[in-house]
Amino acid sequence: MAEILIHNLSKTYRASNGGLVNALEGIDLEVKDGEFVCLVGKSGCGKTTLLRIIAGLEQPSAGEVLIDKKLVGSPDPLVGVVFQEDRLFPWRTVRRNVELGLELRKIARNSRKKATETYLRLVGLEGFADALPHELSGGMKQRAAIARVLANEPGVILMDEPFGALDAQTRNQMQEELLEIWSKHFRTVLFVTHSVDEAVMLADRILVITPHPGHIQCEYRLTMPRPRERLSPELIEFRQNILADLNTDVHST
Ligand SMILES: Nc1ncnc2c1ncn2[C@@H]1O[C@H](COP(=O)(O)OP(=O)(O)OP(=O)(O)O)[C@@H](O)[C@H]1O
Numbered sequence: 001m002a003e004i005l006i007h008n009l010s011k012t013y014r015a016s017n018g019g020l021v022n023a024l025e026g027i028d029l030e031v032k033d034g035e036f037v038c039l040v041g042k043s044g045c046g047k048t049t050l051l052r053i054i055a056g057l058e059q060p061s062a063g064e065v066l067i068d069k070k071l072v073g074s075p076d077p078l079v080g081v082v083f084q085e086d087r088l089f090p091w092r093t094v095r096r097n098v099e100l101g102l103e104l105r106k107i108a109r110n111s112r113k114k115a116t117e118t119y120l121r122l123v124g125l126e127g128f129a130d131a132l133p134h135e136l137s138g139g140m141k142q143r144a145a146i147a148r149v150l151a152n153e154p155g156v157i158l159m160d161e162p163f164g165a166l167d168a169q170t171r172n173q174m175q176e177e178l179l180e181i182w183s184k185h186f187r188t189v190l191f192v193t194h195s196v197d198e199a200v201m202l203a204d205r206i207l208v209i210t211p212h213p214g215h216i217q218c219e220y221r222l223t224m225p226r227p228r229e230r231l232s233p234e235l236i237e238f239r240q241n242i243l244a245d246l247n248t249d250v251h252s253t
């Protein structure tokens with residue numbers, strides 16, 4: 001487990017027409033050990049940019065990110081990232097995809113095998129270890145991508161709309177599975193989603209990001225136990241308040 005601390009973070013891009021894009025400004029954020037935080041906000045408000053900076057894939061223009069008090073400067077295998085698309089290597093079997101991070105870290109074959117089996121079982125893919133990614137459904141591919149990240153036993157997991165490409169039913173199922181995994185391992189999770197419905201099912205805390213420049217407008221703390229009842233009056237109220245913040249139609253989650 002690990003904590004994330006962000007101080008006064010800003011990011012300005014230079015667009016191809018030469019102009020400047022203020023993607024993020026003045027972001028201050030503290031995510032505690034084992035906390036599950038969701039970021040919601042309109043397209044272009046800077047969610048992916050923030051995740052990429054925390055992952056060390058991008059440098060901030062100002063400010064800093066600390067993970068367990070260490071300054072983030074480059075990608076670290078102990079900070080796992082799950083993207084919207086699975087990013088599995090098509091020529092590697094599911095098992096060898098999950099094993100990849102351990103291979104890169106030169107973990108001994110026996111330990112690799114054990115960890116890979118554990119995490120494939122955890123995501124319900126033990127029967128598909130020798131399949132190639134193209135033989136899996138969208139949900140199964142995302143499970144494999146999650147197993148690959150978990151196999152590294154990261155302290156922090158960053159997820160950028162990991163279920164965005166899935167149908168509603170699979171998506172709900174994946175949310176339940178993710179919560180089950182999280183409840184066993186309690187990694188710190190920062191989860192980006194467009195769906196307020198998804199955020200209220202998952203999060204301890206929801207941050208609403210507003211665009212141009214992207215900054216944290218407000219936050220909501222949710223203390224209801226999980227699994228949560230999607231249609232409970234409490235969740236409906238949270239959804240309505242957050243949607244009002246986002247200035248979005250209540251029906252378009
Ligand atoms: N490499 C880049 N070069 C220039 N501008 C960029 C770059 N990456 C992102 N931006 C700009 O930064 C802003 C934030 O983009 P970002 O991808 O972080 O948004 P987002 O909240 O993840 O959106 P979405 O919900 O659509 O994924 C946008 O205005 C985008 O055009």
Ligand SMILES: [Mg+2]
Pocket residue numbers: 047048049160
């Ligand atoms: Mg994005």
